[in-house]
Amino acid sequence: MRWLLVALGFSFAAYFGVAPPGRADPKPPPAAIQKPYALAQLRSGASFMAPHLQAQQRDDDQNPGMLWVDQGRDLFAADCARCHDAEAQKRLAAKLPRVTPNGPVVTLETQINRCQTDRVKRADYPLESQPLLALSSYLSFAARGEVYRAQSDVTSTEAWQRGRNAFTQVQGKLDFSCAACHDQMAGKRVRTQAISQGHGVGFPAYRVEWQGVGSLNRRLRACYFGMETLVPAQSDPILADLALYLAWRSEGLPLEAPAVRR
Amino acid sequence: MSEPSTSLNPPGRNARLIVPRLLQRGEEFTARLLIQHPMETGFRRDDAGKMLPANVIEEIILRFDGELVFRGRVLNALSANPSLAVLLTAQKSGTLSANWRDQMGNVGSISAELRVAGG
């Protein structure tokens, strides 16, 4: 896919003036870091979608993502519920992603696989495989309406800083950054697509273009593809770092998976 | 870019048949059928550039206690993971059932109990 720079009338000079990308400050004062969107300005991706897609998301009976939720509910009841009771299930998804002291960022998907291998004692599920999407859809659905709370010191972690750098760094043949679209151009259009603020709260989401449910990991790789830059592998830790940064950035927006997107 | 191979029809549920929980006699209601199916048109290519074989649902039959509600005879253009909704009137309690078959011969079915107060 080719993004038409000229047609955007988008000025990088103006952009650099607002939020210079580049390396994170080595010792950032956590309290001073401002989020791109204040709480009152946060808007879910749904509000940028066509009315019929919004209607499909609002009504579970019309939302094809609910088929994945059904399958995940069954799978969870069979393999996982003995350790996670009904009350706990409602909160699991809202607690992730999370930074661990010495390891990589734990996302919902990696945690499900950790329980799958260490506790259910079976082979882990490939990323984007049907059972993994079913479980993550079910847990995200169970946590619908919950709000993610970032760890208090998250902005001083290396993972967050890597995530922010990846978000603001200009790259690719088109000299874009994630921020150029999702911080600067939300509400405008690239070709025929309205650009949202780029939050992850709707994922896993049913995308019409995918003809199925996909994870945030896949959505982010799709955006890299659109930037005409090297698309990270599914397992690249930068995608988890970005998920952490995005979750901090959208803190306060209720979870709304499985969302319906174009 | 290629995804790890995933099964399109995992074991377990692959459809929803949605009706209201409890109905009054004479009440009009929506019955909605949602099926997980790729509705592969035969005009798409996979990552290797190979044409994906066509496989669309060829027939869907919805019945109430064996009596025909509707029969989809040509469903070529239904979107992937299609949803179909129709209006019915509750006359008596009974079983609403859907059966479908795709081009590759896969069949699916689902049913839901209708409970009509006093019926």
Add this chain to the structure above:
Amino acid sequence: MPSADRRALLHAAALAPWWWAALGPFGMAVHSQTPTADPPLDQQWQRARVERGGLSLDIPVVVETGTSVPIVLFADRLKLKSGIQIERLGVIAPKNPRPVALDVELGALMSQARLTTNIRLGASQSVIGVALLSDGTLWQHSVNVVLTGSACYDGT
């Protein structure tokens, strides 16, 4: 008309013979390169007892992609002459690779002849909703739908 297109339309008509009238002679009526240049369909159809009748096709006139377009087909039973039923509801998308998009037979239990679903459209085109009545009459309602983007894939 290229023979492949013609074959597709003949095939479509063979699948659903009751649509011969709506398709016109060899489907000529509904085939053209640009939606605005469609020949006057009404003339063709009037000869075959096609009426605007009580059918409505509710579909967005502008959509971003054709992969899933919501439609509601509704044939109004109040507009029927007595003793006549609505037997089938259908959709023709002349520029789809398979022009017969939908053909659904209605049983007696449906309380209204209404069908709500999502369809694929391969191009901007005039989408034709049809209802077949038990006396052979066709009701039709067509809507010109413009696709603003292609159903392109994003590489993931």
